[in-house]
Amino acid sequence: MAETVLLEGNAAVAFALKQVNPDVVAAYPITPATEVVQEFSNYVANGEVDTEFVAVESEHSAMSACIGASCAGARVMTGTSSQGLALMWEMLYIASSLRRPIVMAVANRALSGNINIHCDHSDAMGARDSGWIQLFCENTQGIYDTTIQAVRVAENTNVQLPVMVCYDGFVISHAVEVVDILSDAEVRQFIGPFEPVAPLLDIRNPKTIGPLDLQDYYFEHKRNQAEVYKNVEAVVEDVGEAFGKLSGRQYGVVDAYRLEDAEVGIVLLGSTAGTAKDVVDSMRAKGHKVGLLSIRMFVPFPVDKIVGAIQHLKCIGVMDRHAALGSYGAPLFTAVRSALYGKTTVPVLNFMYGLGGREITMAEIEGIFTTLETTAAEGVKGEGIYWIGVRE
Amino acid sequence: MAVNLKELSCKPEGLTGGHRLCAGCGAPIAIRQVLLAADKPVIVTNATGCLEVATTIFPYTAWAVPFIHSAFENSAATASGLEAAYRSLRRQGKYSDEVYFLALGGDGGTYDIGLQALSGALERGHNFVYVCYDNQAYMNTGIQRSSATPFGADTTTTPCGSARPGKTQRRKDLTQICAAHGIPYAAQTTIANWRDVVKCAEKAFKAEGPALLNILAPCPRGWRYESDETVNMARLSRDTCVWPCYEIENGIVSISYKPKEKKPVKDWFAAQARFRHMLRPDNAALLEEAQAEVDMKWAQLQTLEAVAKAGTEAAAAE
Numbered sequence: 001m002a003e004t005v006l007l008e009g010n011a012a013v014a015f016a017l018k019q020v021n022p023d024v025v026a027a028y029p030i031t032p033a034t035e036v037v038q039e040f041s042n043y044v045a046n047g048e049v050d051t052e053f054v055a056v057e058s059e060h061s062a063m064s065a066c067i068g069a070s071c072a073g074a075r076v077m078t079g080t081s082s083q084g085l086a087l088m089w090e091m092l093y094i095a096s097s098l099r100r101p102i103v104m105a106v107a108n109r110a111l112s113g114n115i116n117i118h119c120d121h122s123d124a125m126g127a128r129d130s131g132w133i134q135l136f137c138e139n140t141q142g143i144y145d146t147t148i149q150a151v152r153v154a155e156n157t158n159v160q161l162p163v164m165v166c167y168d169g170f171v172i173s174h175a176v177e178v179v180d181i182l183s184d185a186e187v188r189q190f191i192g193p194f195e196p197v198a199p200l201l202d203i204r205n206p207k208t209i210g211p212l213d214l215q216d217y218y219f220e221h222k223r224n225q226a227e228v229y230k231n232v233e234a235v236v237e238d239v240g241e242a243f244g245k246l247s248g249r250q251y252g253v254v255d256a257y258r259l260e261d262a263e264v265g266i267v268l269l270g271s272t273a274g275t276a277k278d279v280v281d282s283m284r285a286k287g288h289k290v291g292l293l294s295i296r297m298f299v300p301f302p303v304d305k306i307v308g309a310i311q312h313l314k315c316i317g318v319m320d321r322h323a324a325l326g327s328y329g330a331p332l333f334t335a336v337r338s339a340l341y342g343k344t345t346v347p348v349l350n351f352m353y354g355l356g357g358r359e360i361t362m363a364e365i366e367g368i369f370t371t372l373e374t375t376a377a378e379g380v381k382g383e384g385i386y387w388i389g390v391r392e
Numbered sequence: 393m394a395v396n397l398k399e400l401s402c403k404p405e406g407l408t409g410g411h412r413l414c415a416g417c418g419a420p421i422a423i424r425q426v427l428l429a430a431d432k433p434v435i436v437t438n439a440t441g442c443l444e445v446a447t448t449i450f451p452y453t454a455w456a457v458p459f460i461h462s463a464f465e466n467s468a469a470t471a472s473g474l475e476a477a478y479r480s481l482r483r484q485g486k487y488s489d490e491v492y493f494l495a496l497g498g499d500g501g502t503y504d505i506g507l508q509a510l511s512g513a514l515e516r517g518h519n520f521v522y523v524c525y526d527n528q529a530y531m532n533t534g535i536q537r538s539s540a541t542p543f544g545a546d547t548t549t550t551p552c553g554s555a556r557p558g559k560t561q562r563r564k565d566l567t568q569i570c571a572a573h574g575i576p577y578a579a580q581t582t583i584a585n586w587r588d589v590v591k592c593a594e595k596a597f598k599a600e601g602p603a604l605l606n607i608l609a610p611c612p613r614g615w616r617y618e619s620d621e622t623v624n625m626a627r628l629s630r631d632t633c634v635w636p637c638y639e640i641e642n643g644i645v646s647i648s649y650k651p652k653e654k655k656p657v658k659d660w661f662a663a664q665a666r667f668r669h670m671l672r673p674d675n676a677a678l679l680e681e682a683q684a685e686v687d688m689k690w691a692q693l694q695t696l697e698a699v700a701k702a703g704t705e706a707a708a709a710e
Contacts, residue, residue: 023480026473052480054472057512064466064509068437068473071460073487074480076473094462200458201478203433203489210461211448 002180002247009140009173013079013105013165014039016147018049019187023074023194026054026065028084031117032169033107036079059084063091070100071209073199077151079105081169085123086111089130095162096131097225098209099197101154102162104132105147108270108321109169110356118357119169121269121321124298125331127164131225133232134299136269137167138255140177145249146296148182149239151191156239158231160197166298168271170357182247190246229300236297253297256309258284262291264372265310267336268319269295272353272360279365290369295332303339310336311343315376317368319388321354329385347380353388364388395590400428404456406436411447411454416619418609418626419443419525421583423496426523426605429593433457433491437471439501440464442532443525465505468513468522471495475518492597493520499540500530503566514573514602521596521603524566527611535614539564542634543682544661544670547614552669557678562685570604571640579639581648582608584626588648592639608635616665625663632660633690638697644704645696654690657683 007015013036017025027037037055044053054069056062059080070076080088085106095102108124110116124134135150137143143165150163167173182190198207213221236253244250257277259265266276273294283290293309295302310316318337320330328334333350340348351368354360368388375381406427413420419442427434435458438444444461447454462470471493481487495513497506502524510522529547530536536549543562546552550559571578577599579592589607596603610625612618617625629635630649634657637649658679661667670679 023484023486024473024476026476050480050484052476052483054476054516056469056472057508057515061466061469061472061509061512064462064469065473065476067462068460068470069477069480070473072435072474072477072481074477076477090463091466098462200435200460200474201481201487201489201491203435203458203491206456206458208448208453208455208459211450211453212445213450217450 002182004178004180006176007140007144007179008035008176009143009167010035010107011039012140012144012179013147014043015181016144017077018043019182019184020077020148020151020191021049021188022051022077024052024054024066024069024076025078026056026062026069026076027078028056028059028062028080030059030081030084032109032173033079033081033084033105036105059087060091063088063095066102067091067095067098067100070102071098071200073196073201075194076100077103079107081107082109082111082123085127089127092127092130092132094210099160100162101160103147103150103154104162104164106164106166107169107173108166116356117169119171119321120355120357124164124166125322125324128299128331131161132299133161133163133297135163135165135236135297136295137165137172138271138273138294140172140175141179141249143167143172144179144181145243145247145251148187148190149243149251152239153232153236155194156235159228159235161228161232166270171271180247180249186246190243232300233297233302251296252305253302254305254309255294255296257292257294259291259293259309261289262313263289264315264317264369264376265291265293265313266317266319266365266368266372267293267295267306267310267332269298269332270321272319272321275360275362276365279362279369282362283366283369288369288373298332301335301339306336307339307343311340314346315372316340316346316348317351317372318348319351319353319368323352323355347375347384349375349380349384349386351386351388358389360389395587400590403428406434406455406457407447408454408456410452412449413442413446414613414619416612416622417442418527418583418611418622419498421622422523422525422589422607422609425583425586425589426494426593427457429590430492430597433489434494435474435491437461437467437474437493437495439467439497439506441498441501443496443498445532464501466509467495467497467501467506469509471520471522472513472516472518475520495520495522497522497524498532499524499526499528499538503539503564510570511573514570514575514604517601519601521593521605523605523607525607525609526566527609527614529611529614531611531614540566543685544667544678546666546669557669557675558666567604567606574643575602575604576600577603577639577641579604580606580635581637582626582630582635584623584630585637585649588637595639595641614666617663621663628655628660628663631655632657633686634660636690636693638693644700645693646700647693647697657686
């Protein structure tokens, strides 16, 4: 029986966590994800979950404890942001290499320095190659739905990988929205019971986890691990579809909006999709053939879905909420353009925006669409990399 | 708690032979003694270091017990997670065995890079035993100084040169730092006292809450002595009171070994090439300083023991 409640983004994570009822949560508070830990502590204090909550002394220890608990044989979840994610960096790679199905909420926030507590995607981008599946959410409903789906994705026998549920810090972590929720029973049935693979607590079958892996084997182990990521897209799609049947809200690896007959389009991640959809609608009303591709699964990068959605466009703009210093274009841009190589020769432009929580306005997004239309007609001017909303 | 050698020698080994630690390494001696003390299955977590790299070279393992290594600074945090999972699953009726959790680290992984994680785990009160096998430097990377390295030691990052006589700082007192967390049990011992190690480990495993064992495990490569001298080196560390053996049980200090005749620190220095320069006449003042520090710490420890004893007696008289 569907119920509708008012929730902040972080509270939506905590509520989903409560419904999943993981065996262990090890977490450390950090703005703007603090409420995840705080709200969940209330559930623990009131006996609403069976979870052993470990209030660790740092994010490095949070992920270390999550890995230990997961290896022991527990279902494990956590949450963090920005500097916390950066402090975990070493352990992120170990979690994925040990094939730990840990689910972590990440309220995206700018990395220092200078210190800033507001949204951009530099934290998640720093973890792009760490072997975690990265799912981005557009709104609070998306956070709630994705957190639940992430558990089933992570624990799928063909996946067994950690998942980050990324959502824009403050923009949606602190935005109160109307959220349709499932019942506890529906959530628990959807995710199913946890079946640990080779748990360390199985004392009758002792095993050594995390051995020294030298030049004679490490390469093969990485090669094997790389293969697993090929399974992920189908599982995320299947889980999104099954969730759709349960809730009426369908999810895929990308969200294409009015792209079919579009001439130019924007590709982006996260909450800006909501704003951009409104811009698409208003420009469509004025006769502009514009569309949007919001990428839900950034890692592993769903190349075919992305190419299929945008290769017919006459000009493509990729919006990155992260400045990859010294690189030629930011991560989403380089990934999209590389995916399009050999499929189309149209210009692909990079728009850097919203660093450190700088607002992105509808007018600015409209301006990007106008730049794409002009470029489609007249060709690329300059290096094709634009900074939006910054005082130059 | 009588420790019977015959019984111990019949117990299965948790850390088996065939590993690639150096001849004369003190670490596996310490760990085997500790594992023998457990009366329940033990699950081990290990910080990066000599012990870990030399016992788990893929596709081999010397561990006959469940073992996990993930990184350098997080042995105690990993143990926290294991123990939390155990508690959660048992509480939910999903797991019925009873096990102990043993976190291992060298002095680098414990005194230095892992101290925060250890402190956090001690404060949170996880039910686990942390064993530091202290060989007084980063031996795995080639004998660099740690905060466990003694004053005057020649290491590759505190080399004895014409302007500096090895390490110029004193060592950190890990045992006291851990005990200051108010944990139920902390002990400092060394592999020469196998009976004491087993006894302390037994108490540590049985303690309700976190316990620390700081075990001096001499290293022939880093201390620079012949590899058949390891146990003698541990004995000398104990007999010079450079490494006093004592335990702190629920706050009560008790010295486990009092040498009949306290040997001079000079003897300990003379046995190890890392201190050779400390015996030169021009370094006489440094030798004196080192001796004074050992004397001061030993006197302090005896005072703590006497105070504890007086307190216990006074409580009993009431």
